[in-house]
Amino acid sequence: MLQSILPDMLMLENQLPFFILEDLYNLPKRITGAETRRKPSIIKVSYKFFQKALGLEENLDNSPEFNDDFLSSKPLHFVDFIRTLHQQYLQTGGPLNSTQKKNRGLQSTPSVTKLHQAGVKFQVGSSKNLFDIQFNKDTVEIPKIEIHDYTELTLRNLIAFEQCHCVDKYTSDYVFILDKFVNNPKDVELLVENEIVVNTLGDNNKVSVMINNLCSKVATNHGKYYFDTLADSLNNYYKMLEFNVFSSLDILGRRKRIRFFSLSHLHT
Numbered sequence: 001m002l003q004s005i006l007p008d009m010l011m012l013e014n015q016l017p018f019f020i021l022e023d024l025y026n027l028p029k030r031i032t033g034a035e036t037r038r039k040p041s042i043i044k045v046s047y048k049f050f051q052k053a054l055g056l057e058e059n060l061d062n063s064p065e066f067n068d069d070f071l072s073s074k075p076l077h078f079v080d081f082i083r084t085l086h087q088q089y090l091q092t093g094g095p096l097n098s099t100q101k102k103n104r105g106l107q108s109t110p111s112v113t114k115l116h117q118a119g120v121k122f123q124v125g126s127s128k129n130l131f132d133i134q135f136n137k138d139t140v141e142i143p144k145i146e147i148h149d150y151t152e153l154t155l156r157n158l159i160a161f162e163q164c165h166c167v168d169k170y171t172s173d174y175v176f177i178l179d180k181f182v183n184n185p186k187d188v189e190l191l192v193e194n195e196i197v198v199n200t201l202g203d204n205n206k207v208s209v210m211i212n213n214l215c216s217k218v219a220t221n222h223g224k225y226y227f228d229t230l231a232d233s234l235n236n237y238y239k240m241l242e243f244n245v246f247s248s249l250d251i252l253g254r255r256k257r258i259r260f261f262s263l264s265h266l267h268t
Contacts, residue, residue, distance in 0.1 A: 006053050006150060007150070007153060009078055010078070010079065010082075010150065010153050010154055010157050011153070011157055012079050012157045012160050012161055015076075015077035015078060015079055016077060017076065017077060018074060018075045018076055018077050018078070018080070018081065019074070021042065022042050025042045025045070026042075046078070046081055047085070050078075050081075050082060050085075053150070054082070054148075054150060054154060055146040055148060056085070079157050079158060079161050080161065082154065082158065083158050083161065083162070083166075083170075083171065086129070086130055086131070086170070086171070087170060107225070107228060107231035107232060107235060108180050108231070108235075109177065109180045109181065109230075109231045109234050109235060110180075110234070110235075110238050111180070111181060111182065111183045111184075111187050112181045112182065112187040112190050112191060113183070113184075113186050113187050113190060114238070115140070115234065115238060116190055118238055118241040118242065119138060119241055120138055120139070120140060120234075120237070120238075121138055121139040121140070122139070122140050122142065122190065122191065122194045122196060123139060123140075123141055123142075123194055123196075124141070124142065124143070124144050124194060124195045124196045125141035125142055125143040125144070125196075126141075126143075127141075127143045128143065129143060130143050130145060130174060131170055131173075131174055131226065133177070133227065133230055134230075135230055135233050135234055135237075138237075140234070142191070142196045143196075144195065144196060144197075144198065145196070145197055145198070146197075146198040146200060147197060147198065147199050147200060147201055147207050147210075148200045148201070149200075149201070151210070152210050152214065155171065155175060155214055156214065158171040159171055159172050159175060159214070159218055163218070163219060167224075168224065168226075169224075169226075170226055172218055172219075173225055173226040173227055174226075174227075175211070175214045175215055175218070176215055176218070176225075176227075177227045177230070177231065178211050178214075179211055179212055179214065179215040180231075182207075182208055182211045182212065183208070183212075184208055185204035185205045185207075185208050186204075187208065188204040188205075188207045188208050188211075189204050192204065
């Protein structure tokens, strides 16, 4: 049953206004006029549903703040509800870093494999916020993401909604940096080994292709790229490591040449 209705519930073109769903949910009480046993709000019911269907983290269930006023604003529909949930994690995790608002343009980053070969470590982050990717010293922390049958559909519709209606495009920016991290199945394999990606599809190539296709024809907000600071730090660190490696190779090459000429001189 769930598999037959969930795709329709996630598609942007199928959305019903959330206030209509809320009215229908509260309709029995209005018709009878009687106080029935206390039931959870539609916000909680919706969260429980998508938590199970999409594998969302179970970190809000017992929170005292998780009530009708939990969200900063009423969602427009289910797609907006899912996006608002992810943004709520972002907001409760702390205010946006002001340096992330600087306009340095849209920066690419080396792939996971290239960074790993350069000495960068990867580990699963403890944050429940998908957008909370951190780089400290030589380690990139990425929150766990489960790739399942509905991941592509969910992300595509979140991106479509952001492109049409939102100023801040957090999901689009998140998919953009994933696209830079993942170029081939080896990148996915490395993320799986570090327990960052839970691949329920079973095929790393499918995950790689899915991530790369998600960014096709997506307009990212160059002036407010959320991962600007992260990308800048990774690029600078990678360039520094490259410089050190080439410098070491250059010194080694010079030593070999000096030794060669010294030996040649002795033989002559």
